[in-house]
Amino acid sequence: MAALPPRPAPTVEAIYAAFEANAEDGFRVHLGASLIGKECQRALWFDFRWTTRADFSGRILRLFETGQLEEARIVRDLRRTGATVLEVDPESGRQWRVEAHGGHFGGSLDGVALGLLEAPKTWHVLEFKTHSAKSFAELKRQGVRESKPRHFAQMQVYLHLTGMTRAMYVAVCKDTDEIHVERVAVDPAAGEGLLVKAGRVINSARPPERLSTDPAWWQCRLCEHHSVCHDGAAAERNCRTCLHSTAIDGGWHCAKWDRMLTPAEQRRGCDHHLYVPDLVPGEAVDAGDDHVVYRLNTGATWIDGRAPC
Numbered sequence: 001m002a003a004l005p006p007r008p009a010p011t012v013e014a015i016y017a018a019f020e021a022n023a024e025d026g027f028r029v030h031l032g033a034s035l036i037g038k039e040c041q042r043a044l045w046f047d048f049r050w051t052t053r054a055d056f057s058g059r060i061l062r063l064f065e066t067g068q069l070e071e072a073r074i075v076r077d078l079r080r081t082g083a084t085v086l087e088v089d090p091e092s093g094r095q096w097r098v099e100a101h102g103g104h105f106g107g108s109l110d111g112v113a114l115g116l117l118e119a120p121k122t123w124h125v126l127e128f129k130t131h132s133a134k135s136f137a138e139l140k141r142q143g144v145r146e147s148k149p150r151h152f153a154q155m156q157v158y159l160h161l162t163g164m165t166r167a168m169y170v171a172v173c174k175d176t177d178e179i180h181v182e183r184v185a186v187d188p189a190a191g192e193g194l195l196v197k198a199g200r201v202i203n204s205a206r207p208p209e210r211l212s213t214d215p216a217w218w219q220c221r222l223c224e225h226h227s228v229c230h231d232g233a234a235a236e237r238n239c240r241t242c243l244h245s246t247a248i249d250g251g252w253h254c255a256k257w258d259r260m261l262t263p264a265e266q267r268r269g270c271d272h273h274l275y276v277p278d279l280v281p282g283e284a285v286d287a288g289d290d291h292v293v294y295r296l297n298t299g300a301t302w303i304d305g306r307a308p309c
């Protein structure tokens, strides 16, 4: 019998456990500009509809934090070159934010800068990312548009919604601390296309088609929604997965109770939750006020909601 791998030291386990204990559920109120470059629109719909709770290990959560901590260093580094860097909007005192589609789509900029050595008179959107050595080498070889299309899309959304014409992408290699910078010009057609894509996802009552029907397709294997999408796993129960909810300008509306829902209420849901039928692996064969009867793909019958007496 193969020997079990050694357990991490108790201290390491405790550090990772603390990250897991403090982790959020991964349900973002809006569809994020950092996600909109995903190729699969179905995955974006699942993100927006909170079908899948985030489940990252403590080590990975700490890695995310490493990326966030790097941002302050990059700001300092840019200031040392003589650039003016504004991490927050002086008017609001908060991070620069862009929004569209009634507040359902948006994101936060890492900053804006003037006085960058490559083009001192032009305001730039700033985007900071850390990379593994492999990813960094690809970035240097191919450029951000080719090697990191999601990052490129994120910057195009920011450019489109701020009206700026240039972004500076600052990448740091986590293995060597080498820095790569790249200026990105606004591409109006790309920005417009991404806004249209976001609108389609937000306004669709049903999940879009799969990127691939093959569960072993490489993007599907890496997708956090794989089990809901391909394996018939149950989606999370909350208002976003309920057929009574709709994203409207400024928030989410429940048709059952005819009122708007706060993000906290959306997370809680209520006893009258009924799944969006496309999230149930089967066919709806009957329905009443408070229930839907499904014939599942397994052949079994399942009643979602309050079964009639």
Ligand code: SF4
Pocket (backbone or CB within 6 Å): 040, 041, 042, 043, 046, 209, 210, 211, 212, 219, 220, 221, 223, 224, 225, 226, 229, 230
């Ligand atoms: S598993 Fe594949 S088809 Fe399904 S949401 Fe993810 S990427 Fe899209």
Ligand code: SF4
Pocket (backbone or CB within 6 Å): 238, 239, 240, 242, 243, 244, 245, 253, 254, 255, 256, 257, 266, 269, 270, 271, 272, 273, 274
């Ligand atoms: S019926 Fe309940 S779970 Fe469904 S949207 Fe309304 S409050 Fe949320």
